[in-house]
Amino acid sequence: MKEITRLLSALADPTRLRLLRLLHQQELCVCELMEAVQLPQYKVSRHLRELRRVGVVQATRSGRWMHYRISGAAARSPLHQDLLKLLDVHLRDFPEAKRDDTRLAKQLAGGRADRYACR
Numbered sequence: 001m002k003e004i005t006r007l008l009s010a011l012a013d014p015t016r017l018r019l020l021r022l023l024h025q026q027e028l029c030v031c032e033l034m035e036a037v038q039l040p041q042y043k044v045s046r047h048l049r050e051l052r053r054v055g056v057v058q059a060t061r062s063g064r065w066m067h068y069r070i071s072g073a074a075a076r077s078p079l080h081q082d083l084l085k086l087l088d089v090h091l092r093d094f095p096e097a098k099r100d101d102t103r104l105a106k107q108l109a110g111g112r113a114d115r116y117a118c119r
Helices: 002-010 014-025 030-037 041-053 072-076 078-091 095-109
Strands: 057-062 065-070
Touching: 002 041, 002 078, 014 030, 014 041, 014 065, 014 078, 014 095, 030 041, 030 065, 030 095, 041 057, 072 078
Parallel strands: none
Antiparallel strands: 057 065
Protein backbone atom coordinates (compact mmCIF):
# COMPACT_ATOMS: atom_id res chain seq x y z
CA MET A 1 0.00 0.00 0.00
CA LYS A 2 2.85 2.39 0.83
CA GLU A 3 4.42 1.92 -2.62
CA ILE A 4 1.14 2.72 -4.37
CA THR A 5 0.65 5.83 -2.24
CA ARG A 6 4.18 7.08 -3.01
CA LEU A 7 3.72 6.45 -6.72
CA LEU A 8 0.34 8.17 -6.93
CA SER A 9 1.65 11.09 -4.90
CA ALA A 10 4.54 11.52 -7.34
CA LEU A 11 2.14 11.38 -10.27
CA ALA A 12 -0.15 14.02 -8.77
CA ASP A 13 1.59 16.73 -10.78
CA PRO A 14 0.66 17.75 -14.34
CA THR A 15 4.26 18.23 -15.46
CA ARG A 16 5.28 14.78 -14.22
CA LEU A 17 2.36 13.24 -16.06
CA ARG A 18 3.43 15.01 -19.25
CA LEU A 19 7.04 13.87 -18.86
CA LEU A 20 6.06 10.31 -18.06
CA ARG A 21 3.75 10.15 -21.05
CA LEU A 22 6.57 11.29 -23.36
CA LEU A 23 9.04 8.83 -21.84
CA HIS A 24 6.57 6.00 -22.28
CA GLN A 25 6.87 6.63 -26.03
CA GLN A 26 10.69 6.58 -26.13
CA GLU A 27 13.94 7.32 -24.32
CA LEU A 28 14.71 11.04 -24.30
CA CYS A 29 17.41 13.36 -23.01
CA VAL A 30 16.71 16.28 -20.71
CA CYS A 31 17.10 18.73 -23.58
CA GLU A 32 14.43 16.98 -25.61
CA LEU A 33 12.08 16.96 -22.65
CA MET A 34 12.79 20.64 -21.97
CA GLU A 35 11.85 21.51 -25.53
CA ALA A 36 8.73 19.35 -25.49
CA VAL A 37 7.27 20.73 -22.26
CA GLN A 38 8.75 24.23 -22.58
CA LEU A 39 10.29 24.32 -19.11
CA PRO A 40 13.83 25.18 -17.97
CA GLN A 41 16.34 22.44 -17.23
CA TYR A 42 16.20 22.80 -13.46
CA LYS A 43 12.43 22.25 -13.39
CA VAL A 44 12.51 19.27 -15.74
CA SER A 45 15.38 17.72 -13.76
CA ARG A 46 13.54 18.23 -10.48
CA HIS A 47 10.47 16.43 -11.81
CA LEU A 48 12.58 13.63 -13.29
CA ARG A 49 14.34 13.21 -9.95
CA GLU A 50 10.98 12.62 -8.28
CA LEU A 51 9.97 10.09 -10.94
CA ARG A 52 13.29 8.31 -10.40
CA ARG A 53 12.75 8.33 -6.63
CA VAL A 54 9.56 6.32 -6.98
CA GLY A 55 11.21 3.95 -9.46
CA VAL A 56 9.19 4.68 -12.56
CA VAL A 57 12.02 6.33 -14.53
CA GLN A 58 15.72 5.55 -14.83
CA ALA A 59 18.58 7.59 -16.23
CA THR A 60 21.80 6.85 -18.06
CA ARG A 61 24.58 9.25 -18.95
CA SER A 62 25.88 9.47 -22.50
CA GLY A 63 28.64 12.07 -22.66
CA ARG A 64 27.07 15.36 -21.61
CA TRP A 65 23.52 14.08 -22.01
CA MET A 66 21.36 12.37 -19.44
CA HIS A 67 18.89 10.03 -21.10
CA TYR A 68 15.70 9.00 -19.35
CA ARG A 69 13.36 6.09 -19.97
CA ILE A 70 10.74 4.05 -18.19
CA SER A 71 12.62 1.87 -15.70
CA GLY A 72 12.90 -1.87 -16.21
CA ALA A 73 11.08 -2.48 -12.94
CA ALA A 74 8.21 -0.22 -14.02
CA ALA A 75 8.05 -1.92 -17.41
CA ARG A 76 7.53 -5.27 -15.65
CA SER A 77 5.10 -4.04 -12.99
CA PRO A 78 1.39 -4.56 -13.75
CA LEU A 79 0.54 -1.46 -11.67
CA HIS A 80 2.99 0.73 -13.58
CA GLN A 81 1.87 -0.68 -16.92
CA ASP A 82 -1.77 0.02 -16.10
CA LEU A 83 -0.94 3.61 -15.12
CA LEU A 84 1.13 4.17 -18.27
CA LYS A 85 -1.68 2.86 -20.46
CA LEU A 86 -4.09 5.13 -18.63
CA LEU A 87 -1.84 8.12 -19.36
CA ASP A 88 -1.58 7.20 -23.03
CA VAL A 89 -5.31 6.79 -23.49
CA HIS A 90 -6.58 9.71 -21.44
CA LEU A 91 -3.92 12.38 -21.88
CA ARG A 92 -3.10 12.16 -25.59
CA ASP A 93 -6.12 14.25 -26.62
CA PHE A 94 -5.44 17.11 -24.21
CA PRO A 95 -4.27 20.24 -26.08
CA GLU A 96 -1.13 20.46 -23.93
CA ALA A 97 -0.18 16.86 -24.74
CA LYS A 98 -0.69 17.49 -28.44
CA ARG A 99 1.57 20.54 -28.24
CA ASP A 100 4.20 18.49 -26.39
CA ASP A 101 4.05 15.85 -29.13
CA THR A 102 4.32 18.44 -31.90
CA ARG A 103 7.32 20.19 -30.32
CA LEU A 104 9.07 16.89 -29.65
CA ALA A 105 8.45 15.58 -33.18
CA LYS A 106 9.81 18.81 -34.66
CA GLN A 107 12.93 18.60 -32.54
CA LEU A 108 13.52 14.91 -33.22
CA ALA A 109 13.08 15.47 -36.97
CA GLY A 110 16.11 17.77 -36.86
CA GLY A 111 18.42 14.93 -35.82
CA ARG A 112 20.50 14.63 -32.69
CA ALA A 113 23.44 16.55 -34.16
CA ASP A 114 21.25 19.62 -34.62
CA ARG A 115 20.04 19.71 -31.03
CA TYR A 116 21.69 21.79 -28.35
CA ALA A 117 23.64 20.13 -25.56
CA CYS A 118 22.14 19.68 -22.14
CA ARG A 119 23.47 22.16 -19.67
